[in-house]
Amino acid sequence: MGEFRDQSDYYLLDPPHIDELISVLRGLGYSVIGPIVREGAIVYDEIESASQLPVGLRDRQRPGYYRLEERGDKAFFGFVVGPHSWKRFLYPPRFKLFTVSRKGEVTTHNVGGKKMAFIGVRGCELAAIQVLDKVLMGGPYVDPVYSTMRRDLFIVAVNCTEPGENCFCLSVGTGPEVGSGYDLSLTEVVGDGIHYFVAKVGSSAGKSLLERIGVRRATGDEVSEAAARMEKSRTLFRKSLDVTGLKDLLYRNLESPVYAEVAERCLACANCTLVCPTCFCTTVEEVTTLSGNVAERWRRWDSCFNADFSYIHGGPIRSSRLSRYRQWIAHKLATWIDQFGVMGCVGCGRCITWCPVGIDITEEAAKIRQRELEVSAT
Amino acid sequence: MAEQSLGAATGLDTFKIEWCQVVGKAKETPDTYTLRLRPRQRSEISHNPGQFNMLYAYGVGEVPISISGALSDGQTLEHTVRAVGPVTKALASARIGSNLGLRGPFGRGWPLREAEGQDVIIVGGGIGLAPLRPAIQHIIKNRERYGKFYVLYGARTPADLLYKRDLRVWRGRLDTQLLVTVDRGDEKWRGYIGVVTTLFRHLRLEPNSTYAYVCGPEIMMKFTVQELKNQGLPDERIFISMERNMKCGVGICGHCQFGPFFICKDGPVFSLSEVSNFFGRREV
Secondary structure, rough: OOOOOHHEEEEEEEEHHHHHHHHHHOOOOOEEEEEEOOOOOOEEOOOOHHHHOOOOOEEEOOOOOOEEEOOOOOOOOOOOOOOOOOHHHHHOOEEEEEEEEEEOEEOOOOOOEEEEEEEEHHHHHHHHHHHHHHHHHOOOOHHHHHHHOOOOOEEEEEOOOOOOOOOOOOHHHHOOOOOOOOOOEEEEEEEOOEEEEEEEEOOOOHHHHHHHHHHOEEOOOHHHHHHHHHHHHHHOOOOOOOOOOHHHHHHHHOOOOHHHHHHHOOOOOOHHHOOOOOOEEEEEEEEEOOOOOOEEEEEEEOOOOOHHHHHOOEEEEOHHHHHHHHHHHHHHHHHHHHHHHOOOOOOOOHHOOOOOOOOOOHHHHHHHHHHHHHHHHO | OOOOOOOOOOOOHHHHOOOEEEEEEEEEEOOEEEEEEEEEEOOOOOOOOOOOOEEEEEOOOOEEEEEHHHHHOOOOOEEEEEEEEEHHHHHHHHOOOEEEEEEEEEEEEOOOOOOOEEEEEEEEEEEHHHHHHHHHHHHHHHHHHHHOOOEEEEEEEEHHHOOOHHHHHHHHOOOOEEEEEEEOOOOOOOEOOOOOOHHHOOOOOOOOOOOEEEEEHHHHHHHHHHHHHHHHOOOOHHHEEEOOOOOOOOOOOOOOEEEEHHHHHEEEEEHHHHHOOOOOOOOO
């Protein structure tokens, strides 16, 4: 990814600068959204100061497991990703599309309001936003809600110096360094009595923000230290997804026996789709007032794991859990590529962590590959 | 797809329904009605045969309904609705003069231009005849542009046959071969008995110069496709119209996915060669 080459682009932020960064953004009219702790998990919400960040916390993740614990340091971004993704701010879980009166007057509702700044966007998450850009703005139809929320977005990205147990961004090419598309990226260096952030400028807006804060350029040693942390990060991954010929593998194996096995465990609870930063399916709800004079249409997130998702007269097309899991994984890893030119999976590992029975997308894809080899060997 | 019409492609207008007046209504069968809808704002509403609209019943909901015909005034479209769920029941009970919401037309229709100079066979099953009717009307209106023309239609019983007046007119044409069959006859029925595929024994298609357009229940399309292949038609010239749950009509709600396709924007009409890895497969 060619990070840390040209040192002139790098600036040094001390911990108090993060708070300044937040207040300057707020002063510029941004609603600043960043990680906070709520109900035992790190989620995203509007913040006013750096003191709200999950300082000194780490998230322990395994399939079907998530716990926060003390790191023993004062790291600001010493965790990876939680159950929220930025999708909830760009493509709200519920949105009122229009109101219609019995007389036929249709009123659409205004989108957005304040422009948003995201603090702490990881490589996988930046990639996920770019996937949603293709889905919701890249075709002949441009979603008005997403495109409005996305406009004027300011992104402070964070490189992951310590991948989580379920992370596999390295294998799908979205991390641990963030790719392009941010305004500022930060690499946090913490430990042995030092604590600083090496910032890289990604846009003119990012640069002018640093100028407002008044930070100095990073020294060569500081940049090298940040680069070394990222180099080490790449060696810490425990999970990977083999993307070699993955699309064709799944297209060839739509009847793989692996699907029947995973259906034995899958609860069709839809957790994986709700925590996924790229899942974009929605449904609509009709809401009428008691008087019946006004009706509203709301759009809300939906999931291909729900029984009525594929309902047509006579019953759901996908009545079995087998077919719903197959739809989900084949969409993420195969059909998405034909639809939008990119894979729908960015390697964040959320679906693994938040699956109540710990189904692991990387393991299931590997099993499908393995089973095909076994069948062709016999 | 290059030629799709998405209407207003940006802004919440895409989700904004347009009110239409029900200007005509015909009872086709005990539970199926054809509604004539005229938009209150647009002075003209054009469509391609095979496209669909999202129709909205006030406060109840919205469903995709094929365009089953158009009047020559250019501002009235017909939709044939079978009352099977809450929304279709509300649509089917709409009175003349009342209002329904409409978004569309959406999707890719039948390749009528591509089939010019060739023979065409149209095969409909049940209410699947609805999206085929504008194609039949188009071919009859431009009859000199096409070769031999066959229409095969199957329904459960004589009472379930749609467009009975049209069927009489089409049967009377010397340049159109219409074959109709029912699964079960009644005391007055003197036509064919059996599923629609049994009609193929009366035909000898020209495999190298025939286009086939098929719509009906998936099981009916599966067996019809088999008959067409038996007659030697290549997958590239067999077209089917697919049905799935739809919420948006513009390819973003995700409900209508069929393999890599969004039926609403990539279809609903597909050539068999496009969908051969998915068509006929269970629960795709």
